[in-house]
Amino acid sequence: NAGVMQNPRHLVRRRGQEARLRCSPMKGHSHVYWYRQLPEEGLKFMVYLQKENIIDESGMPKERFSAEFPKEGPSILRIQQVVRGDSAAYFCASSPGQGAFVSGANVLTFGAGSRLTVL
Amino acid sequence: SQQGEEDPQALSIQEGENATMNCSYKTSINNLQWYRQNSGRGLVHLILIRSNEREKHSGRLRVTLDTSKKSSSLLITASRAADTASYFCATVSGGYNKLIFGAGTRLAVHP
Numbered sequence: 672n673a674g675v676m677q678n679p680r681h682l683v684r685r686r687g688q689e690a691r692l693r694c695s696p697m698k699g700h701s702h703v704y705w706y707r708q709l710p711e712e713g714l715k716f717m718v719y720l721q722k723e724n725i726i727d728e729s730g731m732p733k734e735r736f737s738a739e740f741p742k743e744g745p746s747i748l749r750i751q752q753v754v755r756g757d758s759a760a761y762f763c764a765s766s767p768g769q770g771a772f773v774s775g776a777n778v779l780t781f782g783a784g785s786r787l788t789v790l
Numbered sequence: 791s792q793q794g795e796e797d798p799q800a801l802s803i804q805e806g807e808n809a810t811m812n813c814s815y816k817t818s819i820n821n822l823q824w825y826r827q828n829s830g831r832g833l834v835h836l837i838l839i840r841s842n843e844r845e846k847h848s849g850r851l852r853v854t855l856d857t858s859k860k861s862s863s864l865l866i867t868a869s870r871a872a873d874t875a876s877y878f879c880a881t882v883s884g885g886y887n888k889l890i891f892g893a894g895t896r897l898a899v900h901p
Contacts, residue, residue, distance in 0.1 A: 675832075704887060713878050713891035714833070727888060762832060766887050778823065779887050781832040
């Protein structure tokens, strides 16, 4: 079991470019969460997705940011027209689903993160 | 907005000593979880305590939860240099894993 796989691990973009971050959840996990971490801070919730559905995007900026989790393939976090303030570590996490929550085994498994640097 | 605050922000101890970190939160919760993050890495789940539990143990870890004070503590006994990391508490309030993290405690254990 390879765990939650994120790529790229490091991404450098110039202001105005687009950043695409990919996340492949653990095998058997159908729920994906994206979090952002600024230096010396805790993680901030961005968005929660199930296959082909956005369940909660309350933590996502209204502009320039979007996320998807297609039926096939990884979840994608897309940041358009990046600015320096977007520089952060972006973490993806996955869980089996609601059933696991009820049973109490609803902990998230995190990927190693993608570190975005905007020049 | 962040749910919790960790205290202290940074803690420096010698190997063999105990480390205690505290976490306070603002709203009612379903459960509270503690995670560890080594520098430049992802988060690793340590322990989960449900809102109807008061204390939980896992190896050298002991977690307490006081829902009346909206606070939790993580105790690491007989610390090792390998315990050096940032420790975060996170709360779950709704029906899914929308974790709300505190700012973390940076623990340094010196040999």
